[in-house]
Structures are given as C-alpha cells and as structure tokens.
Amino acid sequence: MDPFAEYALAEPFIPSRFSWSAGMRVAGVDEVGRGPLVGAVVTAAVILDPEQPIAGLADSKKLTEKKRLQLEDEIKSKALCWSLGRAEPAEIDQLNILHATMLAMQRAVQGLSLDAHAVLVDGNRVPALACPVEAVVKGDGRVPAISAASILAKVARDREMQQLHEQYPQYGFDRHKGYPTKVHLAALNEYGALAEHRRSFGPVSAAIAQGKLF
Numbered sequence: 001m002d003p004f005a006e007y008a009l010a011e012p013f014i015p016s017r018f019s020w021s022a023g024m025r026v027a028g029v030d031e032v033g034r035g036p037l038v039g040a041v042v043t044a045a046v047i048l049d050p051e052q053p054i055a056g057l058a059d060s061k062k063l064t065e066k067k068r069l070q071l072e073d074e075i076k077s078k079a080l081c082w083s084l085g086r087a088e089p090a091e092i093d094q095l096n097i098l099h100a101t102m103l104a105m106q107r108a109v110q111g112l113s114l115d116a117h118a119v120l121v122d123g124n125r126v127p128a129l130a131c132p133v134e135a136v137v138k139g140d141g142r143v144p145a146i147s148a149a150s151i152l153a154k155v156a157r158d159r160e161m162q163q164l165h166e167q168y169p170q171y172g173f174d175r176h177k178g179y180p181t182k183v184h185l186a187a188l189n190e191y192g193a194l195a196e197h198r199r200s201f202g203p204v205s206a207a208i209a210q211g212k213l214f
Contacts, residue, residue, distance in 0.1 A: 011142040018118045018132035025080065027116035028145025029108060031101050032060070032153040036178030037188070037204050038171075038197045039160055041092060041101050043085040044152035045108035047116060048145050052078040057147040059140040060154040072155045075148045082148075083111030084156055093200040102127040108149075122146045164196060168214070188212070 020026075025047050033041040048054070054074050056067065063071070076082060085108030087100035095103065105127040109119055118132045122139040136143055140150040158177060165174035171187040171194075178184070185203055192212035197204045207213075 013136060013139075013142060015118070015120070015132075015134050017134040024117045025114055026145060027109060027112060027119045028122075028139070028143055028147070028149045029105050029119055030060075030122040030140050030146050030150040030153055031104060032150070032157045033178070034097050034101055035180070036198075037180050037184065037201050038089070038173070038178040038194065039157070039164065040086040040088050041097065041104050042153045042157040042160070043101070043104040043108040044082065044149040044156070045085070045105075045112055045116070045119070046075060046082045046145050046148040046152065047080040047112065047114060048148060049078055049080045054078055054144070054148065057144045057151070059138075059147060060150040062141070063151070065158070068151050068155050071148075071151050075152060079148065081113040082152060083108050083113075084152065085109070085111060089196060089198045092198050096200070097198075098125065120146055122150065168194060 027045045027047045029043060029045045031041055031043045033039060056071060060068055085104040087104040092100040105121065106129065109116060109129055116131055119129055120134055120136050120139060120143050122136060124135050124137055126133045126135050136146065139146040161173045161177045170191055172183045176184045180203055188203055188207050192214045193204050193207045194214045199205055199208060
C-alpha cells in the first residue's frame with residue numbers, strides 16, 4: 001500500500017520520523033495568527049476519517065470565506081476527532097510568538113478525544129509531543145488533515161476578530177483580522193492599544209511608549 005493511501009495526499013509525502021501503517025490515526029496540525037498585532041494565536045488538530053472523505057480540502061488562505069464555513073461544518077461532522085488550541089496575547093508576550101505557537105499546538109493535540117499515533121504539522125518547526133511529530137513544508141496545501149486543521153483554525157480566529165470588531169469597530173478588525181495593515185496601524189496610532197493587543201510586537205509597544213492606550 002502507498003503511504004497514506006487511505007486518505008490520499010495532494011502531493012507525494014513520505015514521513016521520515018515514523019512508518020506509515022494502515023489504520024494509523026495521523027493528526028494534521030496548523031496555526032493561524034502568528035503575524036497579527038492583536039488576539040490569540042489559534043491552532044487546530046484534526047484526525048480525518050478515511051471512511052468519510054471530504055472533498056475540496058485545501059490551504060484555508062486559498063478558499064473563500066463561504067467555502068471555509070461549509071468545510072468547517074463538514075470537517076466537524078465527519079472527522080474522527082478535532083480540537084482547537086490557543087495561546088493568549090499575554091502568553092505570546094511572555095514566551096514569544098514561536099514558543100506560544102508551539103504551546104497552542106500542544107494544547108490542540110492534547111485536546112483530541114482520540115490519541116494520535118503520529119502528528120504532521122504545517123511548516124518547518126514542531127512542538128514537543130508524546131507521539132512522533134513531523135513538519136511538512138506547505139503542508140496545508142499537501143496533506144488533507146493539515147488542510148482541515150488550517151480551515152478550522154482560520155474560521156475560529158476570524159470569528160474572534162469579528163467579535164472584537166463588534167466591540168471596537170473603529171479598528172477595522174473585520175477587514176484586516178488584526179494584521180499590521182495601514183488601516184490597523186492608523187487606528188492604533190489614533191485610538192491606542194487595546195488590552196487584546198500584543199504588547200511585545202513593535203507597533204504596539206511603540207504606541208504604549210507614547211502613552212496611547214484605549
């Protein structure tokens with residue numbers, strides 16, 4: 001049997017840190033929100049069910065919002081299990097964004113209702129886990145379980161940014177999702193930093209140093 005024949009990969013990938021065998025529960029993990037100036041970094045872990053394939057899984061950034069929402073429902077109903085993890089702004093400020101992301105990934109995997117036999121993570125860094133874990137560069141477009149995780153994480157974080165927008169519409173979080181766009185930087189300069197902003201990130205720390213707090 002070819003590796004991952006039970007749930008075909010978008011591109012060939014042979015794991016080097018574990019051996020594939022039929023029936024393995026391999027979790028895909030991805031994150032959303034490393035670059036924004038505000039809010040949590042959100043992660044997801046998904047173990048797909050080979051008996052219930054999901055068509056259209058892809059890198060969440062390449063899907064429309066409507067398609068992501070449709071796939072979110074399908075992933076949650078068809079996957080063997082799924083879980084979200086997060087690290088809050090205070091944790092990001094304390095640990096730095098890389099270590100906070102690894103912590104959020106650990107939380108997502110630990111939240112799965114079934115133990116994963118192995119984990120595949122999008123990118124080139126992996127968290128410490130109790131099972132074999134391997135990084136897959138551009139995995140969100142190559143490995144269906146990572147694609148599914150990227151979709152759940154993005155939908156969850158976008159939803160949080162919409163909620164933050166409803167509290168503070170002047171910042172435009174519904175448009176830029178917390179990323180350092182010209183609109184966001186202008187709002188930060190005009191209105192100041194919120195409690196939800198990441199104080200260790202340059203534009204936010206600069207605003208605070210100038211006494212600009214909401």
